[in-house]
Amino acid sequence: MRSIRFDTGASTLLAATLALAMAGPARAADKIVFLTSWYAQAEHGGFYQAKATGLYEKAGLDVEIRMGGPQVNGMQLLLAGEADAIMGYDIQVLQAVEKGLPAVTVAASFQYDLQGMMTHDDVTSLAGVKDKTILVSSAGMTAWWPWLKKKYALSDGQVRAYTFNLQPFFADKTVVQQAYPSSEPFQAQEKGVPVNFFLFAKDGYPPYGTTIVTTRKLAEGKPEAMRKFVAASMEGWKSYMANPSPANALIKAANPKMSDSQIAFGIARMKALKVLGGEENVAIGTMTEARWKASYDYLVEAGLLKASTDWKRAFTLDFMPVLSAKAE
Incomplete structure (x- = not known):
């Protein structure tokens, strides 16, 4: 298995960003309820790692991770205010925007949809x-x-x-x-x-994977909290790939049916597929307008989205983290 190393300059910048949350007068942590897309598993590891290792707390955040499942409608709960952010996917958000719903993607954990x-x-x-x-x-x-x-x-x-x-x-x-x-x-x-x-x-299938989706109200009303949540989550992914033990304990507590062997298999597959984008030396969490346009074009051509949809409202690049990764 090829190891992953992370650019130290970028990591220093991220550490500085997280440290800013601790500066100044003490104040209540920003509460964020994050809803995953399914039962807890290795593909959610970066978020559980950020929780387990205190990265969210260091960033001045009080993050609650709630587990999704087959009967859980994440977009509905997000728009109803029951969650502040959800684990989403591009097609879901583009179709929500088509309907005039205020959902917006702020980061992509994986450079690829895992389907x-x-x-x-x-x-x-x-x-x-x-x-x-x-x-x-x-x-x-x-x-x-x-x-x-x-x-x-x-x-x-x-x-x-x-x-x-x-x-x-x-x-x-x-x-x-x-x-x-x-x-x-x-x-x-x-x-x-x-x-x-x-x-x-x-x-060539264009969508991103394991994205962070929130509402425009939260993104525009609490931008610093969302920026810190994205940065800490992506730092969590870096940490998880290096030493997954802290997150795995939380994953198994949330989902007792998840075995050590399946978690290990999942981590190995994510590394083999380079889902974080390290091989291309792009920042973890990165998105581009070109990739979103490719997803929009595909959906329109397939008759799954109206051409009139304002696809640029489905995402924002304002919360992109500075963390970068390289594969060796």
Whole structure:
């Protein structure tokens, strides 16, 4: 496994930014309720690490992390004021903006959306799924499927519903299915089934992953609190990749079904896929207008978003952290 090192100059700047929160007269910490997108897992580790190691507290923040799940509508809770920020994704926010809702993305933990395809080991690329039965969830049909279908000249006739049960995949080598790198492939490993995993982003799927989404009211009304939350969270990701033990204790406390072996598998996959963007030497949390435009263009072309949508309101670059990462 290739190690990750972090630019010391940028880290010094970030440390100075966090230290500013401690300067001056003592005052009450800014409260932020952060809602994740699913049950606690390695892919949420940077936030739990910032909580476990006191990074939020040092920044003058009182952060409460609440766990999402299949019955939790994060965007609804955000807009209702039940959460100050949520773990989101680009398509969700662009479609909210289309409806006139005041959601805005302030940072991206991962440079890639982690959605991908799991295949049996005879398939060597995404192009190899052309003659396969493809298991896709209902959410996938209105997110990444139109992109994949067009890119590889696939057809809707290949699709069968993915019900989050892997038995159809295990029973039939002509079946491929949607997957996240640390979930379904881990289950296949546990069952002794050799598989390949292909990240859509590596073939050009544009959205970011594990983003921080808030409301315009909070971003504009408490910009310093949000800036400190982003900076401390990204510092948490740096720390988590170096020594995940503190966060893992919180993850397992929140989600007792999460095993040490699955967490370790998830961390290894994140490092292998370089989800933080270290290989390109970009700052952790970085977003660009060009990438958001690419997501907008895809959604409009696929008929998933109105062309009239003011896509630039879906994100802001005002909270970008200074932390940078390099891969060795």
